[in-house]
Amino acid sequence: MSLIVQKYGGTSVGSPDRIDRVADRIAATRGDGHDVVVVVSAMGKTTDDLIALAETVHSDPPKREMDMLLTAGERISMALCAMAVEKRGVEAVSFTGSQAGILTDAAHGSAKIIEITGTRVKEALAEGRVVIVGGMQGVDPARKEVTTMGRGGSDATAVALAAALGADACEIYTDVDGVYTADPRIVSDARKVDEISFEEMLEMTASGSGVLMSRAVEFGRRFNIPIHVRSSFSDTTGTWVKEDSMEQAVISGIAHDRSEAKVTIRSVPDRPGVAAAVFDPLAAAGINLDMIVQNISRDGTTDISFTAPISSIGEAEAISRSTARELGAEGVTVDRGVGKVSVVGAGMKSHPGVAAKVFSTLAEVDINIEMISTSTIRVSCVVDAARVDDAVKALHDAFELGDVPDQGEDQ
Amino acid sequence: MSLIVQKYGGTSVGSPDRIDRVADRIAATRGDGHDVVVVVSAMGKTTDDLIALAETVHSDPPKREMDMLLTAGERISMALCAMAVEKRGVEAVSFTGSQAGILTDAAHGSAKIIEITGTRVKEALAEGRVVIVGGMQGVDPARKEVTTMGRGGSDATAVALAAALGADACEIYTDVDGVYTADPRIVSDARKVDEISFEEMLEMTASGSGVLMSRAVEFGRRFNIPIHVRSSFSDTTGTWVKEDSMEQAVISGIAHDRSEAKVTIRSVPDRPGVAAAVFDPLAAAGINLDMIVQNISRDGTTDISFTAPISSIGEAEAISRSTARELGAEGVTVDRGVGKVSVVGAGMKSHPGVAAKVFSTLAEVDINIEMISTSTIRVSCVVDAARVDDAVKALHDAFELGDVPDQGEDQ
Numbered sequence: 001m002s003l004i005v006q007k008y009g010g011t012s013v014g015s016p017d018r019i020d021r022v023a024d025r026i027a028a029t030r031g032d033g034h035d036v037v038v039v040v041s042a043m044g045k046t047t048d049d050l051i052a053l054a055e056t057v058h059s060d061p062p063k064r065e066m067d068m069l070l071t072a073g074e075r076i077s078m079a080l081c082a083m084a085v086e087k088r089g090v091e092a093v094s095f096t097g098s099q100a101g102i103l104t105d106a107a108h109g110s111a112k113i114i115e116i117t118g119t120r121v122k123e124a125l126a127e128g129r130v131v132i133v134g135g136m137q138g139v140d141p142a143r144k145e146v147t148t149m150g151r152g153g154s155d156a157t158a159v160a161l162a163a164a165l166g167a168d169a170c171e172i173y174t175d176v177d178g179v180y181t182a183d184p185r186i187v188s189d190a191r192k193v194d195e196i197s198f199e200e201m202l203e204m205t206a207s208g209s210g211v212l213m214s215r216a217v218e219f220g221r222r223f224n225i226p227i228h229v230r231s232s233f234s235d236t237t238g239t240w241v242k243e244d245s246m247e248q249a250v251i252s253g254i255a256h257d258r259s260e261a262k263v264t265i266r267s268v269p270d271r272p273g274v275a276a277a278v279f280d281p282l283a284a285a286g287i288n289l290d291m292i293v294q295n296i297s298r299d300g301t302t303d304i305s306f307t308a309p310i311s312s313i314g315e316a317e318a319i320s321r322s323t324a325r326e327l328g329a330e331g332v333t334v335d336r337g338v339g340k341v342s343v344v345g346a347g348m349k350s351h352p353g354v355a356a357k358v359f360s361t362l363a364e365v366d367i368n369i370e371m372i373s374t375s376t377i378r379v380s381c382v383v384d385a386a387r388v389d390d391a392v393k394a395l396h397d398a399f400e401l402g403d404v405p406d407q408g409e410d411q
Numbered sequence: 412m413s414l415i416v417q418k419y420g421g422t423s424v425g426s427p428d429r430i431d432r433v434a435d436r437i438a439a440t441r442g443d444g445h446d447v448v449v450v451v452s453a454m455g456k457t458t459d460d461l462i463a464l465a466e467t468v469h470s471d472p473p474k475r476e477m478d479m480l481l482t483a484g485e486r487i488s489m490a491l492c493a494m495a496v497e498k499r500g501v502e503a504v505s506f507t508g509s510q511a512g513i514l515t516d517a518a519h520g521s522a523k524i525i526e527i528t529g530t531r532v533k534e535a536l537a538e539g540r541v542v543i544v545g546g547m548q549g550v551d552p553a554r555k556e557v558t559t560m561g562r563g564g565s566d567a568t569a570v571a572l573a574a575a576l577g578a579d580a581c582e583i584y585t586d587v588d589g590v591y592t593a594d595p596r597i598v599s600d601a602r603k604v605d606e607i608s609f610e611e612m613l614e615m616t617a618s619g620s621g622v623l624m625s626r627a628v629e630f631g632r633r634f635n636i637p638i639h640v641r642s643s644f645s646d647t648t649g650t651w652v653k654e655d656s657m658e659q660a661v662i663s664g665i666a667h668d669r670s671e672a673k674v675t676i677r678s679v680p681d682r683p684g685v686a687a688a689v690f691d692p693l694a695a696a697g698i699n700l701d702m703i704v705q706n707i708s709r710d711g712t713t714d715i716s717f718t719a720p721i722s723s724i725g726e727a728e729a730i731s732r733s734t735a736r737e738l739g740a741e742g743v744t745v746d747r748g749v750g751k752v753s754v755v756g757a758g759m760k761s762h763p764g765v766a767a768k769v770f771s772t773l774a775e776v777d778i779n780i781e782m783i784s785t786s787t788i789r790v791s792c793v794v795d796a797a798r799v800d801d802a803v804k805a806l807h808d809a810f811e812l813g814d815v816p817d818q819g820e821d822q
Binding site: 019057058059068076078083093144 | 489490494
């Protein structure tokens with residue numbers, strides 16, 4: 001008998017009808033003879049509604065109370081799911097993150113999982129019950145305070161629980177079929193990927209693919225838990241995220257991201273310590289930088305550019321202007337009209353020339369590349385936001401991702 | 412410095428605006444130099460909404476999961492209240508029943524408080540914080556399961572916390588000014604009572620007055636905690652429920668109740684063991700009986716009548732019909748069109764003739780009395796439901812409750 005951890009997102013449990021469908025699937029999995037642990041998010045827009053409610057009583061609500069408030073959301077969905085499963089004649093019990101023994105650090109709103117004891121979960125499984133756990137929440141054991149993990153916390157809860165319990169697989173149910181070679185809304189012949197490595201998935205996630213959260217993929221990689229990303233509205237097989245398989249596609253997919261903007265500090269005197277002077281104050285302000293590019297020096301000065309989430313670009317600009325003045329730079333330019341296109345594939349490690357092919361493909365369709373950043377398995381280019389769709393289509397075609405069922409080794 | 416426990420019901424915290432007003436009052440109480448512990452119910456109709464949601468997924472939801480679900484309601488209101496108090500520059504922290512150390516038995520949905528440890532509450536008070544506790548909820552320490560206490564549980568939480576913490580007073584904020592000599596919607600000159608004894612309040616509550624729940628009054632009496640029932644929408648003094656004062660009114664008030672129906676088993680053979688045969692199966696079914704009346708025997712048979720909540724009258728009727736067949740009784744009559752009018756007053760202990768005055772008053776206005784039940788401080792009559800208002804008015808006038816500021820000793 002195997003142990004399966006299933007995670008259902010807010011859309012999947014967004015109404016009593018949908019909870020019924022989720023309960024059908026849970027009961028069927030149990031009926032197949034598996035032990036089942038389920039992680040649920042809050043129903044539909046509950047979390048957003050609670051945040052809005054909090055902001056009407058306090059413009060900057062204390063984080064400890066915010067966590068107390070938000071955990072009510074999963075409490076509701078987990079209890080309802082347990083009831084719906086019980087209705088199908090399958091014994092079920094719901095646990096809060098604290099009851100499930102999900103121990104975190106003290107960072108309210110962005111807590112990190114430190115350990116999962118899972119004592120009550122194991123006891124309930126031994127009694128033959130399905131266990132439903134509230135996602136995104138845990139407890140700081142030192143202070144006995146309830147914590148939440150923030151964005152992607154429910155995915156992380158599921159994979160971490162799977163690791164702690166020694167589960168055979170972790171299924172992440174969502175509103176799409178799996179991971180695609182590119183966004184199907186942009187590329188009509190985008191293809192669902194059957195398998196992708198943890199490493200590639202991390203790069204896809206960092207490059208704008210919203211299917212899985214990077215924290216969950218990190219847990220999967222660290223503890224080697226295969227993750228099955230699939231639709232809660234169908235029975236089709238989704239995408240397995242797992243350790244490298246023997247046969248690797250050169251390119252797994254094209255990701256894109258329009259959530260960032262670009263800041264350039266122009267004509268910075270090029271001397272030791274300049275990069276530190278630029279980026280230390282940004283780090284101190286907690287701004288999450290993505291790409292950083294510094295070109296070679298011309299006339300004793302250089303341009304330093306970086307991208308950051310649009311939501312923090314105002315603060316990043318103000319800090320950069322202050323730094324620019326101190327350093328005697330020419331000035332600061334902000335460009336909000338940019339997008340990032342990334343080509344991801346573990347096979348590119350052993351296939352030189354992928355980057356060159358990316359650049360020539362974009363050149364052929366007359367798209368100007370504003371910034372470039374690469375890792376061993378990814379090539380990312382910042383381009384005009386208006387040309388992102390064209391860039392994704394052109395790259396998807398160039399790497400023949402759509403029409404080749406098996407891209408094999410001879411790319 | 413004194414410690415005040417305040418309880419706010421669902422209407423008082425029914426919207427962000429109302430939570431703001433509640434927070435103003437809490438901050439003001441703290442500003443006056445008092446330590447403050449606050450118990451809150453779920454916002455407005457939240458509990459009803461959650462129950463309806465549960466019933467859409469399971470017609471008879473498991474009680475353990477129901478408690479998990481319902482406690483989300485107070486979790487939301489207590490966190491929002493804590494935020495609103497913090498916004499006023501007063502440090503606050505919210506605790507669940509479990510965190511506040513409210514230990515109960517294992518009866519999900521109708522748990523009874525066994526002990527209140529209050530460790531974290533005391534620590535937070537010592538740190539100068541206002542403590543907000545979710546009402547109606549506790550924890551069964553043996554199984555570490557969350558429990559709820561059912562109807563009136565938040566009032567009981569407040570008074571029990573006041574007792575456990577040695578509070579100087581317990582304020583119950585509600586949507587009325589206090590306890591009245593009769594329902595002001597029926598009797599135009601009904602008067603707010605300044606003081607009433609625990610004993611009288613218990614009888615008023617049992618007789619249909621919905622202002623306070625009897626469990627809360629019981630706690631107040633047992634631990635001698637004065638309870639101040641007052642409006643959350645004004646600053647006027649309400650009604651103090653406390654130990655007997657020296658000067659007692661003969662009659663404190665007239666209560667009425669239209670939530671019960673009457674069952675009569677006709678012509679039961681009058682022999683030993685008959686009452687037990689009638690009432691044992693009703694007790695076994697958990698039916699909550701109010702009045703029980705057995706008349707003297709005529710022709711070797713007697714009539715046995717009782718009242719019970721309308722919600723359980725169908726079951727009570729079925730059980731009684733079965734019993735009637737077994738006993739060879741003539742039959743069973745059910746009357747849903749009845750109401751109960753009660754005159755309550757500690758002073759009637761030393762004033763004979765109150766019961767006689769009740770009966771003659773009702774006779775004067777031509778109201779037929781169908782059943783009578785008395786205690787040392789209460790006289791209750793079951794009458795035609797259509798005549799309840801008339802009975803309340805006539806009794807309120809007869810005992811001069813409206814126009815006499817001090818009814819004194821010479822009634």
